[in-house]
Amino acid sequence: MSASTKTARRSLLVTSAALLSAALTTPVPAFAAPKPTPSATPSATPPANMSTVGGERLGKAGTQVNLSDGVPVIPKDISARSWIVSDAESGDVLASHNAHWRLPPASTLKMLFADTVLPKFPKTMEHKVTSADLADVGAGSSMVGIKEKETYTVHDLWLGVFLRSGNDAVHVLSHMNGGVAATVKEMNEHAEELQALDTNVVSPDGYDERGQVSSAYDLTLFARSGLQKKDFREYCSTVTAKFPGETKKNKQGKTVRGTFEIQNTNRLLAGDSDVSVYQGIAGVKNGNTTNAGATFTGVAERGGKVLLVTVMNPSEEEHNEVYKETARLLDWGFKAAGKVQPVGELVAPQGAAGSSPQPGATDGDTDSGEAGGGASDGGSGDASASPVANASAEVDGGGIGIALGITGGVLVLLAGGAFLINRRWPLPELVRRRR
Numbered sequence: 001m002s003a004s005t006k007t008a009r010r011s012l013l014v015t016s017a018a019l020l021s022a023a024l025t026t027p028v029p030a031f032a033a034p035k036p037t038p039s040a041t042p043s044a045t046p047p048a049n050m051s052t053v054g055g056e057r058l059g060k061a062g063t064q065v066n067l068s069d070g071v072p073v074i075p076k077d078i079s080a081r082s083w084i085v086s087d088a089e090s091g092d093v094l095a096s097h098n099a100h101w102r103l104p105p106a107s108t109l110k111m112l113f114a115d116t117v118l119p120k121f122p123k124t125m126e127h128k129v130t131s132a133d134l135a136d137v138g139a140g141s142s143m144v145g146i147k148e149k150e151t152y153t154v155h156d157l158w159l160g161v162f163l164r165s166g167n168d169a170v171h172v173l174s175h176m177n178g179g180v181a182a183t184v185k186e187m188n189e190h191a192e193e194l195q196a197l198d199t200n201v202v203s204p205d206g207y208d209e210r211g212q213v214s215s216a217y218d219l220t221l222f223a224r225s226g227l228q229k230k231d232f233r234e235y236c237s238t239v240t241a242k243f244p245g246e247t248k249k250n251k252q253g254k255t256v257r258g259t260f261e262i263q264n265t266n267r268l269l270a271g272d273s274d275v276s277v278y279q280g281i282a283g284v285k286n287g288n289t290t291n292a293g294a295t296f297t298g299v300a301e302r303g304g305k306v307l308l309v310t311v312m313n314p315s316e317e318e319h320n321e322v323y324k325e326t327a328r329l330l331d332w333g334f335k336a337a338g339k340v341q342p343v344g345e346l347v348a349p350q351g352a353a354g355s356s357p358q359p360g361a362t363d364g365d366t367d368s369g370e371a372g373g374g375a376s377d378g379g380s381g382d383a384s385a386s387p388v389a390n391a392s393a394e395v396d397g398g399g400i401g402i403a404l405g406i407t408g409g410v411l412v413l414l415a416g417g418a419f420l421i422n423r424r425w426p427l428p429e430l431v432r433r434r435r
Helices: 003-025 104-120 154-163 167-178 180-193 216-226 228-234 321-336
Strands: 082-086 093-097 126-128 151-153 236-248 255-263 282-291 293-301 305-314 393-396 401-404 419-421 431-433
Touching: 003 419, 082 216, 082 321, 104 154, 104 167, 104 180, 104 216, 104 228, 104 282, 104 293, 126 154, 151 154, 167 255, 180 305, 216 282, 216 293, 216 305, 216 419, 228 236, 228 282, 228 293, 282 305, 282 321, 293 321, 321 401
Parallel strands: none
Antiparallel strands: 082 093, 082 305, 126 151, 236 255, 282 293, 293 305, 393 401, 401 419, 419 431
């Protein structure tokens, strides 16, 4: 081979290597950027770099808060692996800790299930349970006590989902919705629509499954979206209700069907021996599994401020620890609100940013999401249910709100007006006080 040929070949190789290097190092244009995908399994420690949806600081590990004069310090006795404190009205994230850490969500995932499926069926619709409806409920699941061959209303089933976190109720509703696989697909699509990109749904009830993950940030998005639905607010704030029992023959040989009482397992709403009802609490959902530990998202109102707090898997093993840590973070948030500069924001769903509430909108424009177009008065259709919040009030502009203010666990209309929710995108006008 001649010297000139060798030189030409060497030049060609150098040029090719340079072009390949440039192709590998040149940033991908924004329009071609790959969409974030949820991780298959949670990491043992928070990743150094997590999702930055909602702001750069929310993607950093550790506690994120802007402390300055007049801002109270974060409580030191918070042991949760991940948590977030946000303003439900403005969407401001006041403080967070590993907000985008992908972790097993347990039954807090039922908030996404409800937000996805609740509008599908009218609450008065009846369904007779078959063996297939209950065949795929996971072993050791929390159950409300649904029986095969018994008939339940959709309203009954949702009470079972929210109050007792009944996986049996979730699976019955999923089968009514076309099956578990179809429901999981819809939930993943809805999570993407909400920009909850940390979430990967495998089972609609939050039961421990390989690859099922979410984050404190995403769970807060689910709660905020769900709270725009009248029925969602009713169910998540109900303390006790009567649930249909099994049909039996009494001593006189007459076929009868009794009821039994179920109580909400949200301890900040219902209280417990070592946890008091939290002043201003109005929902949302708790969970607990072997892999997830205890998880909880709560919404509460005080002094015109409405806060959402999500806590995932406290390492402290004290009884009801997840509720105690949530209460401490809520206390901090109410003291810090209006003083602390936010570290991020709760994003609006895809396609919602840039739109705005329309003045003078009618009820039909603003009250979407009511289950199956049920009664517009917000009533449960069942006097046996005891919701903390089910009083409606007319909002200027034609919207319908719901009172959620609570003192000592009893519904009150706050002095000067009711605590109202606006169900129109985009945010921040999710929750408003009106005189």
